[in-house]
Amino acid sequence: MHWFHKYCDFVKWLNKQTLRVKMRRGKQRVYFNKGFHSQKNLLSLEHIDELVDKGEILKRGNSTTVSKVELNDQTVVIKRYNTNSIWSGIKQLVKVTYAYNCWFIAHWLRWNNISTPKPLAVVELKLGFLWKRSYLITEYAPFCSLDDFLQDPTHSEINIDKTEQRIRVLFSTLRKAHVSHGDFKSSNLLCLQDDICLVDLDHAYFHFVGVMLLLRLKRDKKRFLKNFNDSSKLQERFRKVLSK
Ligand SMILES: Nc1ncnc2c1ncn2[C@@H]1O[C@H](COP(=O)(O)OP(=O)(O)O)[C@@H](O)[C@H]1O
Ligand SMILES: [Mg+2]
Numbered sequence: 001m002h003w004f005h006k007y008c009d010f011v012k013w014l015n016k017q018t019l020r021v022k023m024r025r026g027k028q029r030v031y032f033n034k035g036f037h038s039q040k041n042l043l044s045l046e047h048i049d050e051l052v053d054k055g056e057i058l059k060r061g062n063s064t065t066v067s068k069v070e071l072n073d074q075t076v077v078i079k080r081y082n083t084n085s086i087w088s089g090i091k092q093l094v095k096v097t098y099a100y101n102c103w104f105i106a107h108w109l110r111w112n113n114i115s116t117p118k119p120l121a122v123v124e125l126k127l128g129f130l131w132k133r134s135y136l137i138t139e140y141a142p143f144c145s146l147d148d149f150l151q152d153p154t155h156s157e158i159n160i161d162k163t164e165q166r167i168r169v170l171f172s173t174l175r176k177a178h179v180s181h182g183d184f185k186s187s188n189l190l191c192l193q194d195d196i197c198l199v200d201l202d203h204a205y206f207h208f209v210g211v212m213l214l215l216r217l218k219r220d221k222k223r224f225l226k227n228f229n230d231s232s233k234l235q236e237r238f239r240k241v242l243s244k
Pocket of ligand 2: 187188199200
C-alpha cells in the first residue's frame with residue numbers, strides 16, 4: 001500500500017498548496033495555486049469569458065474552448081468547459097467539475113514526475129441551480145505536437161529513438177501513479193527534445209482498483225498506437241516498446 005500513503009500525503013500537500021476564494025457573491029469560486037494568487041490575477045479572472053474570447057483560440061470544440069491568453073505578463077492557457085446539457089449539469093452535482101478533475105490529476109502527475117503543464121487555477125461559475133461552467137488555467141507549454149516532432153526531417157531518427165524511450169517510461173510511470181489518460185491522441189502529447197508533456201486530462205482518472213487501471217492503460221496503449229495507422233513501420237516499433 002505504498003502508493004496509498006503517497007496519495008494521502010499528496011492530498012494533504014494539495015490542500016495546503018491551494019487557496020480557495022469566493023467572488024461575485026458566492027457565484028464564482030476560484031482555486032488558486034498559491035504562487036499564482038494575486039489581487040491583480042483575481043480581478044482579471046472576474047472577466048474570464050472576455051479573456052478566453054480575446055485570446056488566441058487553440059481549439060474550439062462543442063463543449064470546450066482552449067485559448068492562449070496573456071494574463072498580467074504571463075502566458076497561460078485557459079480551457080473553458082461548458083455544461084451544455086441537463087445531464088452533464090446533474091452529473092456535476094455529484095461529481096467534481098471537469099476543470100477540477102484535471103487540476104487534481106495534473107498536480108498528481110507532476111508529483112509523480114510526469115510532465116504536464118503546471119496547473120495555476122480553476123474557476124467555477126455557478127449559473128442557477130447547477131454548476132454551469134468551469135475553467136482550467138495552466139502554464140503555456142511552448143512545445144510541438146508528437147507528429148511534428150517525429151517528422152522533423154533534421155533529426156527524425158534521433159527523435160524516434162528518444163520518443164521510444166520516453167513513451168516506455170511514461171507508461172510505466174503512469175502505471176505506478178495509478179493513472180490512465182483516456183485520450184492518447186498525438187495532439188495531446190506535446191514534445192520537446194527532452195520531454196513529452198501530457199495535455200487534455202479531461203478523461204484522466206486515478207484508479208484505486210488495479211484491474212481497472214490495467215484495462216484503461218491497455219486502452220491508452222491501443223489509442224497511442226492508432227496514431228501511427230499511416231506508418232506501419234513506426235507502429236511496429238512502438239508496439240515492440242510497449243509490449244516489453
Ligand atoms: N498548456 C498548454 N500549452 C500549450 N498548448 C496547449 C496547452 N493546452 C492545450 N494546448 C494545445 O491546445 C490543443 C487543444 O487542447 P486540449 O486540452 O487537447 O483540448 P480538446 O479537449 O478540445 O482536445 C492541444 O492539442 C494542444 O495543442
Ligand atoms: Mg485534445
